Amino acid sequence: MKRSYSKIPVWIVEDHHEVVQHIYRAIGSRHIPMKEVKMVHLDSHPDLLIPVSMSAHTVFDKEALFSELSIENWIMPMVYAGHVSHVAWLHPYWAQQIREGEHEMCVGRDASTNTIRVTSTDDYFLSDALYVPAEQLRDGKPFRLSVIRVDPVQTAKDEDQLNTAKKSKPDPEPVCSGSCAGVSRAADGSSGTSETASTEKSSASAVGSLLSVLKPDDPYILDIDLDFFSCKNPFKEMYTQEEYSILQELYSFERPREDADEETLCECVERRTRQLEDLEAVFAELLEDDGELTVERLADKHGMKSLVKLICSLKSRNESPDYEMVHQAGLTCDYSELPHHVSSEAEIQQLMLAVRFVLQPLPKPTLITMSRSSLDDYCPPGQVESIQSSVLNLLEALFGSVELHKEYEEASGENALQSS
Template identity: 35%
Template sequence: MDEVPIGVTNLKRFKKMPIYVVEEHNDALQFIYAAIGGKKLPMEGTTLLHFDAHPDMLIDRKLKGEDARSGRKVLPLLQIENWIVPAAAAGYIGRVVWLRPPWAKQFSDGTRAIQVGDDAHTGLLRVDSKEPYYMSDALYSSNLVNSRKFELTVAELSAAEEINKIEDLASSLNISQPYVLDIDLDFFSTGNPFLSLFQSINLYDRLEPIFSFKLPENDDVETIEKVNESREQQIEELENLFQHLEEYGDLTEYNGIRSDLFHKVSDLVSVVSTEAERLNVTPDWWAIYAGGCTRDQGGLPYHISSEEEIRNLIKSFSKLLRTLPTPVLVTVSRSTDDGYCPPDQVDLIQSLVLQTLQNMYETDDPYLYYLNVNT
């Protein structure tokens, strides 16, 4: 990105670079906003260098654009999968560089410009991107107001890459100060919490034909809008069905249309309820719905790394950081309570990441926000 972020020449400096460690990834955004408020980061156009097994670049389908631009008031409205784009909509983040491990492929590698703004008819936050990642959540709009452009660059970082490859990668990323270094520990080893939901009946696979949809064959606006509208109706119907299940436990009194989708979900309810009775548990229908929402486009990445793989990825991570300028601040997300970073590996990965950072930068002891958040 060639433009100089607004206010970049008047920035203050931290005495020592802070490292903030959170549990849920969206909690990292408060520290970025605080740094902007403290004039340590520019008011507009910051680059986010994002190491993660997931892009975290969805949008809450019910989030209004005006709420995304409301500063810190938006923070309680965000979740782990949708905290970055609202910050781009507000102008705080102008560029996202997603470094992905080899097993995460939600976006193709390369750079693209994305417009984010308010859908002119609903006021809901939407993007003009026609990529499957956004189409699958019906987040496309061809008619945006109050829009801003941000740049998304996606690249793969593999384990123990040779230094010349690392240098080529660093050169292609073109990272300049000031920027935020953001690390999710599940970059190094990635679980999928939904795989354990009624695993004995392969529930995660059973959800695919219910939640999947067909991508448009053409990318002209008219075709995209029709597919987007159809997908939106599918998601809303599924949400209504599972909300009813959460409240009543079955679909006997469901007042909605008895569509093909209704019958598919009814068949699923029968199988799940039988298995739940056998296990003497109550189905968590919202968790099942959440799992289903990840089943479009093949499902979530899953790769439990060996300790050797983790250490080799740490080496590549370290080599890459040594070729880049020093960030203004670092945010680290554990992502283990929700099952994305394996609980039996998270402490090892965290210690290796923090040790790497402390060896490389002049920094205070990390602020372990995740230990203080509930006290």
């Protein structure tokens, strides 16, 4: 029999994969079901990758699983384990890693490698070589993914400022260069939000999508990454533009045609797997020896021509580059860059209002998990406290008093004791 919390617990962690232990605890205490849990996931990143070489059986060893997870791959193992069946990824306009709409796929064990794989052919999964045909999967679990864009909503103050500007300029210029009052630019240069009507339509569409999934009595997890409101690509600050461009070239993903058949898709995955394994091996060797002869020998390999220029640039700034981190950076810039959009305070508040409009009609969540993502700079450290405070105020306004657990404070305290 399902149990109920007297107050909705809110678990706040620093790194996003740390929420899994709290989800498992809620399953163990029977507050959320063992199977087919739904999750509303607000984030600038999908977090739907899979630990590439992890044995599928690891999901049934809790401690081993926790040690394998990372910030980008913590959801899909729970899908394969049968716990999560549907994720609604709510993303801001600057995050475009997976195409909008409904995605249905199977998540299971690859019969040939015993790793977790998916049947989705979206670039997000293909570029990490995670696709396999359905007949190659064992113990498959059906999984539905709803990708829903949430646009900032103009406040009354924004509209007043816009109206004042219009009245003071009876003959406005037909084209606005840069950023106009109350208008957010999308990644493609178009308006992310412009008039109130379009933002209301966007919010209504998001609500409609969610209400088609969540029934009044459905237990579900509300998961929020604070980088939903303001987001950085930390690798942009670690590497120069030239270095980043070389990484994009080295790790570039050759998309298959949209109408590609199964054989072509499998060839694409096989080719991509070899490419990523070769790159991992190259940077592992550079950790041992990055002398001139080694670099030149590695650069002779197929697709590695630009390696010499990259290593020269890295070593000009740091005698001992962190090649493991370089490889991790490369993995993020294959078919699209990581999202990077540091929001103004006004835009953060517009997004808060949008989230309020989207969540208000929904049933109360059973469990709320939250990630700060600030120590790794995905959420700008200078904004994280303010964003967190605003989100907590929003949650209490929507759902009443909550039971707050600031897990990240306990973790930082333990780390301080260990280092002293």
